[in-house]
Amino acid sequence: MTGVGLKVRNLNKAFGGLVVARNITLDLAPGDRKALIGPNGAGKSTFTNLITGIIAPTSGEITLDGRDIRPMSESQRVKAGVAKTFQITTLFKALTVRENLRLPLLERRGWLGRLIRRADSYPEVEMEIDGLLKQFKLTHHAHTPVDRLAYGQQRLVEMAMTLALKPRILILDEPAAGVPSSESPLIMEAIAALPADLSVLIIEHDMNLVFKVAAKIIVLVAGAILMEGTPAEISADARVRDLYLGAHHD
Amino acid sequence: MSTLFSIVIDGVAYGMVLFTISVGLSVTMGLMRIVNLAHGGFALLGGAFTHWAMTGLGLPFLAAAPLAIAMVMLLSLPMERLLYRPIYKMGELQQVLATIGITFLIIASVNWWLGSTLQSIQLPAFMSGAVNLGLRTLPTQRVYVIIAGLLVICGLYILIERTRFGIKLRAAVDFPGTAACLGIDTSKIFLITFALGAGLAALGGILGAEILPIEAYYPLRYMVLFLTVVAVGGMGSITGSFLAALGLGILDTATRYLLPDFGTVFFYFAMILVLGIRPNGLLGKSLS
């Protein structure tokens, strides 16, 4: 079966007897804004690791534009267009914001292995850095080492870096985690301003953010999809409400 | 057959010495997540203090050795507080630098105090000579070393598995963050463990003086040897250190008997092989 976008079919993963992903089927078409929610330990991280290639599935298919990406390594999948931001910021702390952006831009063009010309002497790369800095309102911090930025801004650098890879599938892993509420509008703005044809999957705890930016929400429980629906459908569903509000009774 | 017998006895005795010296290093490195290159210094000090107590004070070996071990443990307390504590939070390279610096200071101190000659330790009559087993004889010293090594591992087993201190120590090694939250005084655990490790190293230095002779450059000369036991056994694992020390001790002894031309090639090949296959050592946990 071919088709545009990311298609996941009957994906399973077990560590020994412990099943962490159960028959997950999911589509991400260009322009999709979907969110993956679920309680702690529901298997959200496992799912993203399966997609990005950090772990291999026990069974099931993952295709990108009809092409099987399962045999690809982590870095090959990035080149194919699947990119992910990190749950915990692990930026290049001692490097400046510009350098943080320069790395993925050079890598995307396949120039990061070059040995002679200076890294900052590629005009097309520098222009693209300027564009990203502007888009994420980081121009003033271009020459600041990222570990001196506010946490919310670090998350923006992270998003900018991932976007620099020109992905077609973007997985945002808890983009608002740890961000003080005063800075969270920045994050929402940035998500709203993402390119229209990009497929975005947001993994998030913050319901407020999810309901604002996602058109479709997928609820994951114990490694399996409980339901998929619009924010209205999700908030109306009794099972989901139980999960999040009345989780104390059994 | 006689060679095989010698290899086993010498190898096991050598392994016991390596274990006694290295086990404290393994536990402290696993506990504090530091790279410590100065641990051999405690073994040297153990040997040097024993030599001094016997020749200078005229004490018999059985009094001199415990005195030396106690002195090393006492000395290790301020060292942990003053020299080691500041580097726990530093990077790996700063730890390498600092602990090499400490090693240099220990070497220089011993050199200044006792000179650069060999510090012999005269064993009492009942420990030297040979035991006759009827079929063949073996050096008595080896027998005592092996017995002492076995006592050390039994003692450690009881300490770790059966005492409150052991429970706290295991918690601090396995879950460093959580242990502090549970109200375990990790800094006190560090201190006691460090002193115990130093004491064991001193014991190993004294017992092993026939195999690894006591002289000022001892900590630099055998630094790699002790670290190899830790790395191969797996940082923080007592059983791992025991297996690694025994295995490497027997392997090295066998090479010396059978293929003396090759020196330590097999020793290091074994290490590359083990670490190539198991990067965290035989029984080490991954530190991710």
Next chain:
Amino acid sequence: MSHTLKTALGVIALIALAAVGYFGLADNLAFMTQVVIMMIFVLSLDYVLGYAGISTLGHAAMFGTGAYAAAIFATSVSSDPILGILAGAVAGGAIALLSGFVLMRAHGLTLLMLSIAVTEVLHELANKYSGITGGADGLSFTPGPILGRFEFDFAGHIAYIYSVCLLLLVFIKLRVLTASPFGLAARGIRESQARMRAIGTPVYWRMLLIYTFGGAFAGVAGALSAQTTALVSLSVYDFQLSAGAVLMLILGGTGQLWGAILGTMVYMTVHQIASSVDPFNWLFIIGAMVLIVVYLVPNGLMALPALLLRWRRK
């Protein structure tokens, strides 16, 4: 200030420094030559350890292999020193590549220990195959004239100038290499390997190449050491050489070429003075110096000005 200008100024500063040494300490040319060779060696280590964050206590493996390669090349192929240096670079790079296949998969203590083990194995092999290496007696040889014109003289003038020229070349090469995209990639790997993987970099292969380049530069230092002393002994594989280089680098400051140069200069000078003043107790001074630096300026002497400035402001 532009990068090229900074490099040019750096080269001028190095030449000035070398000239001061040459005219000011003319009696100590042999020692000064050693310092210059050590600078090349520590620079090569800085590239691997300072820029890419690959911890190693076995950099002597490449130094020693480069030294033996230069000596064997001189006796069996050509006594031309420049070709000998190239042979040293190739040999150093080759041994780094071969051992790197295993080493670059490890990190932390395991990486440190594996790097030591590789050096020790080479040490034992060099000892065992004394037919090729001269074993414990060492391998002596006569290097030919440099560029066919300049003979190594007994007083060591040519050796010193030749070493300084190679230092300048290595310095410029590393300036270019560390400013290139590949140099940026090295720093990225030091900061976060996981993040480098996430942006699509084949981290393992990049590290292998970095280690190989670093090995080639270390090989140059080894070859140079062999040529200027006309002798290679087993001590080229000493653990003390690897550990000493790490000490010098951290002392000066990692991840900046001047840190390597400054650290080497300070360490070797202190070592030289301390061991001549008191040949038995110089380790006191070295040990104390090392500890003072770690506790007061953990980022090395290059960080000292900034640190002093901050203290003054307080």
